[in-house]
Amino acid sequence: MTISALTKVSEQLCFGGRQIRFTxxxxxxxxxxxxxxFLPPQAEHGKVPALYWLSGLTCTDENFSSKAGAQxxxxxxxxxxxxxxxxxxxxxxxxxxxxxxxxxxxxxxYVNATAAPxxxxxxxxxxxxxxxxxxxxxxxxxxxxxAITGHSMGGHGALxxxxxxxxxxxxxxxxxxxxxxxxxxxxxxxxxxxxGDDKSQWQQYDASVLLAVAQDPQPLLVDQGTADSFYPEQxxxxxxxxxxxxxxxPAEIRLQAGYDHSYYFIASFIEQHLRFHARYLFD
Amino acid sequence: MTISALTKVSEQLCFGGRQIRFTxxxxxxxxxxxxxxFLPPQAEHGKVPALYWLSGLTCTDENFSSKAGAQxxxxxxxxxxxxxxxxxxxxxxxxxxxxxxxxxxxxxxYVNATAAPxxxxxxxxxxxxxxxxxxxxxxxxxxxxxAITGHSMGGHGALxxxxxxxxxxxxxxxxxxxxxxxxxxxxxxxxxxxxGDDKSQWQQYDASVLLAVAQDPQPLLVDQGTADSFYPEQxxxxxxxxxxxxxxxPAEIRLQAGYDHSYYFIASFIEQHLRFHARYLFD
Numbered sequence: 017m018t019i020s021a022l023t024k025v026s027e028q029l030c031f032g033g034r035q036i037r038f039t040x041x042x043x044x045x046x047x048x049x050x051x052x053x054f055l056p057p058q059a060e061h062g063k064v065p066a067l068y069w070l071s072g073l074t075c076t077d078e079n080f081s082s083k084a085g086a087q088x089x090x091x092x093x094x095x096x097x098x099x100x101x102x103x104x105x106x107x108x109x110x111x112x113x114x115x116x117x118x119x120x121x122x123x124x125x126y127v128n129a130t131a132a133p134x135x136x137x138x139x140x141x142x143x144x145x146x147x148x149x150x151x152x153x154x155x156x157x158x159x160x161x162x163a164i165t166g167h168s169m170g171g172h173g174a175l176x177x178x179x180x181x182x183x184x185x186x187x188x189x190x191x192x193x194x195x196x197x198x199x200x201x202x203x204x205x206x207x208x209x210x211x212g213d214d215k216s217q218w219q220q221y222d223a224s225v226l227l228a229v230a231q232d233p234q235p236l237l238v239d240q241g242t243a244d245s246f247y248p249e250q251x252x253x254x255x256x257x258x259x260x261x262x263x264x265x266p267a268e269i270r271l272q273a274g275y276d277h278s279y280y281f282i283a284s285f286i287e288q289h290l291r292f293h294a295r296y297l298f299d
Numbered sequence: 300m301t302i303s304a305l306t307k308v309s310e311q312l313c314f315g316g317r318q319i320r321f322t323x324x325x326x327x328x329x330x331x332x333x334x335x336x337f338l339p340p341q342a343e344h345g346k347v348p349a350l351y352w353l354s355g356l357t358c359t360d361e362n363f364s365s366k367a368g369a370q371x372x373x374x375x376x377x378x379x380x381x382x383x384x385x386x387x388x389x390x391x392x393x394x395x396x397x398x399x400x401x402x403x404x405x406x407x408x409y410v411n412a413t414a415a416p417x418x419x420x421x422x423x424x425x426x427x428x429x430x431x432x433x434x435x436x437x438x439x440x441x442x443x444x445x446a447i448t449g450h451s452m453g454g455h456g457a458l459x460x461x462x463x464x465x466x467x468x469x470x471x472x473x474x475x476x477x478x479x480x481x482x483x484x485x486x487x488x489x490x491x492x493x494x495g496d497d498k499s500q501w502q503q504y505d506a507s508v509l510l511a512v513a514q515d516p517q518p519l520l521v522d523q524g525t526a527d528s529f530y531p532e533q534x535x536x537x538x539x540x541x542x543x544x545x546x547x548x549p550a551e552i553r554l555q556a557g558y559d560h561s562y563y564f565i566a567s568f569i570e571q572h573l574r575f576h577a578r579y580l581f582d
Contacts, residue, residue: 085368
């Protein structure tokens with residue numbers, strides 16, 4: 017089935033709603049892309065708000081849909097879940113020269129790349145902020161009420177995209193986000209490759225930098241497990257907490273004792289995140 | 300860490316409980332095995348009852364633990380989840396001659412094989428009924444209150460093992476079970492290979508045969524999706540319904556409109572199954 021520019025790959029009933037996988041040709045990424053959507057039962061009768069989930073390194077659109085258990089709560093609340101892929105894909109898309117997991121395919125870092133050879137395809141920022149919502153709100157029963165969340169690299173993406181587009185997202189949350197990519201190994205590698213050596217260009221994609229100067233940002237919830245093997249070196253949660261204090265933003269940044277970086281952690285707290293977003297999506 | 304005969308591979312916090320993976324050397328299977336356990340928070344303070352989950356073709360102990368979302372309810376109710384593998388494993392274990400997905404590794408069918416070359420290792424019936432509970436109740440905070448459930452091939456296993464051991468399992472449930480393996484392609488292939496051509500030996504592993512003559516069996520709940528691509532040819536749910544009528548067993552066998560064979564279906568109804576079992580595990 018093709019809905020104009022969207023081709024449905026599969027559809028499965030889940031908690032009375034529709035778990036659907038689509039492909040389409042992305043203009044800003046210059047390649048074919050897959051993504052998943054969960055439409056709650058309420059979408060049969062009218063437009064529903066949407067929560068965007070941005071996944072972490074190595075993930076596709078399927079990790080969150082299969083492992084987080086979010087559909088149960090989304091079906092109860094009447095919220096659509098939008099699950100994009102984590103990078104451009106396909107034969108023409110350049111990967112990490114060494115095939116590393118933390119750069120290139122599966123690791124788009126939600127930036128608009130400016131450095132060769134990545135600048136042609138790696139525009140995940142524009143894809144998430146502009147192209148995908150426009151496409152979805154044209155073809156699916158979605159209102160323009162949006163919220164954004166994600167995990168690890170996707171937590172970084174959610175924080176950055178949310179904070180930079182306060183008119184487009186009513187609330188922001190994140191699990192185990194990369195909070196200060198300009199100051200951690202993952203972020204330094206990614207930003208060097210995608211953006212080049214001019215570090216002034218990196219700042220626009222750093223949640224701690226953005227939050228420190230944020231004026232009246234959206235409600236913000238972050239959960240970080242203390243048994244996470246990437247905490248604190250890669251994630252730098254303390255720097256996000258410091259930035260929130262600096263700007264007097266009432267962000268709720270919680271350390272969850274004993275939890276790790278996995279979907280067992282996400283599943284344990286996803287209900288609280290959906291109920292948090294529901295407060296603002298239905299406001 | 301080794302608990303006598305159990306070696307812990309990993310442990311992750313999940314909904315306040317402990318998601319643990321163990322390895323051990325199985326006596327009845329003559330090979331090393333992996334399995335997963337979820338211990339709810341209540342297990343820190345005393346023994347808890349256990350629900351055994353038997354998985355389907357191609358699965359390991361990890362499909363249910365990562366995709367079903369059962370830990371949330373198990374943590375609330377105080378029930379341990381036991382997730383075994385689906386066959387013996389290892390270099391010395393014979394597989395399907397053609398490497399097919401529906402026989403051999405990942406497809407033990409929960410029988411005690413009697414035909415060569417499978418009779419040496421393929422004793423999943425004894426492993427599930429005897430060895431694993433004995434090992435777990437010796438080393439983990441589990442009571443001897445047990446229930447059993449599973450999916451597809453594992454739904455077949457749960458029904459057969461439950462019905463044949465009414466003193467060991469207080470309640471039985473299944474998702475999309477292979478209800479009448481002596482009369483479907485999957486079952487005929489498996490039973491021919493594991494048990495040989497004497498079809499009188501197959502009857503003891505057929506849920507419809509067993510249920511038709513059951514005397515006062517345990518409470519029984521079955522869910523089957525009507526959009527399941529294996530329904531009805533492989534699953535033969537109608538024969539289980541007929542068997543329940545024949546023996547006047549008050550089994551609840553439900554057709555769920557529009558659901559398929561996937562974990563999206565299991566996730567949608569696992570809460571109802573856990574609450575069903577809780578009624579009898581805490582009786």
